[in-house]
Amino acid sequence: MSIQVHLDRLLAERGMTLTELADRVGVTVVNLSILKNGRARAIRFSTLTALCEALDCQPGDLLSHRRG
Amino acid sequence: MSRGNPLEPLTGVASAVLTLSVIVYGAATAIRLTVGLFQPVCFTAKYWPHDAEGRDLAAGVRLDDVERVTLCVDEPEPWHHVLGFLSEGPVPLAQTAALLLLVLLLRDAARRGIYTTETATTVRHLGHYLLWVLPTVAMVESIARTTLVHAAVTFDAGFLAFFGEWEAPWWAVITGIALLSLAKIMRTSAEMRADLEGTV
Numbered sequence: 001m002s003i004q005v006h007l008d009r010l011l012a013e014r015g016m017t018l019t020e021l022a023d024r025v026g027v028t029v030v031n032l033s034i035l036k037n038g039r040a041r042a043i044r045f046s047t048l049t050a051l052c053e054a055l056d057c058q059p060g061d062l063l064s065h066r067r068g
Numbered sequence: 069m070s071r072g073n074p075l076e077p078l079t080g081v082a083s084a085v086l087t088l089s090v091i092v093y094g095a096a097t098a099i100r101l102t103v104g105l106f107q108p109v110c111f112t113a114k115y116w117p118h119d120a121e122g123r124d125l126a127a128g129v130r131l132d133d134v135e136r137v138t139l140c141v142d143e144p145e146p147w148h149h150v151l152g153f154l155s156e157g158p159v160p161l162a163q164t165a166a167l168l169l170l171v172l173l174l175r176d177a178a179r180r181g182i183y184t185t186e187t188a189t190t191v192r193h194l195g196h197y198l199l200w201v202l203p204t205v206a207m208v209e210s211i212a213r214t215t216l217v218h219a220a221v222t223f224d225a226g227f228l229a230f231f232g233e234w235e236a237p238w239w240a241v242i243t244g245i246a247l248l249s250l251a252k253i254m255r256t257s258a259e260m261r262a263d264l265e266g267t268v
Contacts, residue, residue, distance in 0.1 A: 031268045041266030 004064045007036040010055050025050035074182065079174040086167040093160050100153060109144040109152040111216045113137045114233050129220040139220045148219075154212035159237070162205040166240075169194050183254065183261045192251035199244030202237045210234040 011021065018036065022029045027047055034040050035047075048059055055062070073079065110132055125131065125139070132138040141148050173194055177187045210233035 027268065034266070035268045039266065040268045041263050043268050047268050 002066050002068070004066055005035055005038055005040070006062055006064065007032070007051075010057060010062065014055060016055075021051075021054055024054040073178050075174050075178050079171065079178065082167060082171050082174060086164070086171050089160075089164045089167055093164055096160075097157070100157075105149060108140040108142045109148040109216070110138050110140040111152060111155050111213050111220075113139050113217045113220075114213075124221050124223045126220050126222055139217065141216075141220065148216070151212045151216050155209055155216060158205040158208050159202070162202050166194070166198060166202065169197060183257045185255055185258045188251050188254035188258055191247055191254055195244045195247030195251060197244070198240040198247065202240035202244075206237055207234050 011018065018032055019029055022032050025032075025047070027050070031040075035043065043063075048062070051057075051062060052059060114137070128142055130140050130142065132140040144152070173187070173190045176190060177184075180186055214233050
């Protein structure tokens with residue numbers, strides 16, 4: 001997959017667990033885990049907004065595109 | 069009606085009809101392979117040129133039923149029995165097989181889910197089966213019947229007569245084409261479902 005999700009790194013930098021993030025953004029741990037492991041096929045703008053607010057970051061910090 | 073399985077009552081009805089078909093076809097085949105071997109081989113001649121007259125018949129052949137023009141070979145050879153079976157047996161067998169495929173498809177769909185690529189593929193296979201196998205089997209029957217008629221008469225009945233005898237199962241052709249289209253729709257739906265489930 002060419003879109004990389006950097007949820008692991010952002011969580012580690014902020015000392016936050018996946019469960020805490022799930023509580024803050026209102027998304028299930030299962031869905032966040034799908035996103036974290038790169039198995040998500042799409043992400044809603046509302047989810048992205050909630051994640052950026054909870055992690056105090058920009059969409060570009062969370063996602064990046066890798067060629068090939 | 070079960071609320072859990074959206075494929076009911078179709079699955080139940082198809083299973084019941086399949087069971088009935090297997091019993092009837094099995095019994096008919098058993099009778100044919102036992103008692104039938106000692107009976108005359110009879111077959112219909114769809115395009116009989118002599119109305120109700122039994123003219124131009126080969127030795128040992130008689131005109132049995134005037135309304136449907138049924139010819140009978142009173143002392144049949146083994147090949148008469150084989151062709152007699154091929155003139156009546158394959159289409160019911162193919163229809164029973166189609167029912168079996170339908171029941172397996174419905175059970176798999178209930179287990180795996182309707183909107184999966186595997187179910188769509190199975191629907192496509194059933195569509196191809198109905199579209200190609202049933203008309204082909206009907207043609208085999210017509211060729212067998214025509215061969216029997218050729219051997220039973222003394223005049224030239226025409227080598228292409230089996231096309232006239234061919235009772236193409238149009239319901240199977242139409243249903244097969246419809247299933248191929250449905251399979252494409254289901255494949256698209258399955259991909260949409262996967263996208264939806266993968267959306268966070």
